[in-house]
Amino acid sequence: MKRPHCRIRPTALAAVLALALTIALVPLTSGFSAATPVASGPVTLTAVAPGGERWSTDLSVVDRDDVNVRRTPAGLRLRESRTTGRSPRSPHNAVAEGMLLTAPRTLARPATRVRAEITADVPSGATVEVLVRGWRVSGWTEWRAATGGAVFDRPVSQVQTRVVLTARNGGATATVRAVQLTADATAAVSAATPGLTYRVYATRIGLVGEVTANGRTVQPRDHFVALPSRRGLSPLNTGDYTVRVCTTTGSRCEYAPVWDVGPWNTRDDYWNPSAVRENWKNLPQGRPEAQAAYQSGYNGGRDQFGRTVLNPAGIDLADGTFWDGLKLTTNAWVDVAYLWTGGGPRGVVGDGPLNIRSGASTSYAVRGLAARFANVPIQCYVTGQSVAGPYRTTTRWNRLASGQYVSHAYISAVYGGTVPVC
Structure with a gap:
């Protein structure tokens, strides 16, 4: 595979060569994005691909699933470069961030690699990053950085793009003029172990009335979670990336979509193995950086922004998930399953929060909740009590991977795959 090359003005040569060599790397202390800041001036980052399907990202459509970006005659920019109102431990308090989400593109033929070419003006302190994900039968892959080439473990038939811009608080913003993508085939890499589950420390999000990383205005007793990596961030009003979070006793669980980034970090996909993990590659799989910093002084006890880590949190829970789903009264250790790392049929909860029960009837005990838009893993189905719901009246009850049940009347x-009879 050819290395990325740059077409630049001679005056910016040194800075852009440094960017071309380091854009796919992750700073271990205070960096926010994979892109290294460069001096002002036009920059084209080019990942050359021999053949393959090529297309340009439409940067002109900014709508409700996009966050803090605007289209100008010069190109795509941050709408607001000042951060306001976030918790001191929130990554959104450290730098301004905006994201443009494009419509999925159906490929002419399946591909295993997608690479990006970015044409942008990137002033000092600002960054631009292009992330892509691919659609397979089992659902969307995680988001991957595409500047150096995103490689999928199995062929994908659709590709969706996310353009991420950041700037120092109140600083100058980058201007993205064009993004071109190339999809082709290359040798596949090994997939992460499916169905990953880890015990991590959970904290309550709060922040009612503020806006999440994917553009949702936080509601009272809302039902979603935050993880410290954009790789598992669902687009607005989807559960493409859903977790099952349970109390350590297993008495209560909630299936909830990932709608925000944090706590503490933004590049810490700790559920992935070291070969895939975006940052902190010398930590054990399943150990959040904030936990290592808090418990053992890793990275000098600081997060990626250089802030002193004040708790070992690896997941944030919205108030409804915290209070109603798990019945927590204070921050606590929980068991989290990162469901997109598993396989098998998934059901989309079309209306919720939906009770999950110990059996196929409303007379059985409630063991937790499934949030609206959550994608729940369905093992099989049984016949039980007839339920009239928003999508159908049915006696079908779906048994989830946790052994609990939800009525199919609420599955959109x-x-x-095909769900078998239990």
Whole structure:
């Protein structure tokens, strides 16, 4: 594979060569994005691909699933470069961030690699990053940085793009003029172990009335979670990336979509193995950086922004998930399953929060909740009490991977395979 090369003005040569060599790397202390800041001036980052399907990202459409970006005659920019109102431990308090999400593109033929070319003006302190994900029968892959080439473990038939801009608080913003993508085939890499589950420390989000990383205005007793990496961030009003979070006793669980980034870090996909993990590659798989910093002084006890870590949190829970789903009264250790790392059929909860029960009837005990838009893993189905719901009246109850049940009357869609009878 050819290395990325740059077409630049001679005056910016040194800075852009440094960017071309380091853009796919992750700073271990205070960096926010994979892109290293460069001096002002036009820059084109080019990942050359021999053949393959090529297309340009439409940067002109900014709508409700986009966050803090605007289209100008010069190109795509941050709408607001000042951060306001966030918790001191929130990554959104450290730098301004904006994201443009494009419509999925159906490929002419399946591909295993997608690479990006970015044409942008990037002033000092600002960054631009292009992330892509691919659609397979079992659902979307995680988001991957595409500047150096995003490689998928199995062929994908659709590609979606996310353009991420950051700037120092109140600083100058980058201007993105064009993004071109190339999809082709290359040798596949090994997938992460499916169905990953880890015990991590959970804290309550709060922040009612503020805006999440994917553009949702936080509601009272809301139902979602935050993880410290954009790789598992769902687009607005989807559960493409859903977790099952349970108390350590297993008495209560909630299936909830990932709608925000944090706590503490933004590049810490700790559920992935070291070969895939975006940052902190010398930590054990399943150990959040904040936990290592807090418990053993890792990275000098600081997060990626250089702030002193004040708790070992690896997940944030919205108030409804915290209080109603798990019945927590204070921050606590929880068991989290990162469901997109598993396989098998998934059901989309179309209306919720939906009770999950110990059996196929409303007379059985409630063991937790499934949030609206959550994608829940369905093992099989049984016949039980007839329920009239928003999508159908049915006696079908779906048994989830946790052994609990939800009525099929509230499931808007099923993908990833055929659900068998139990």
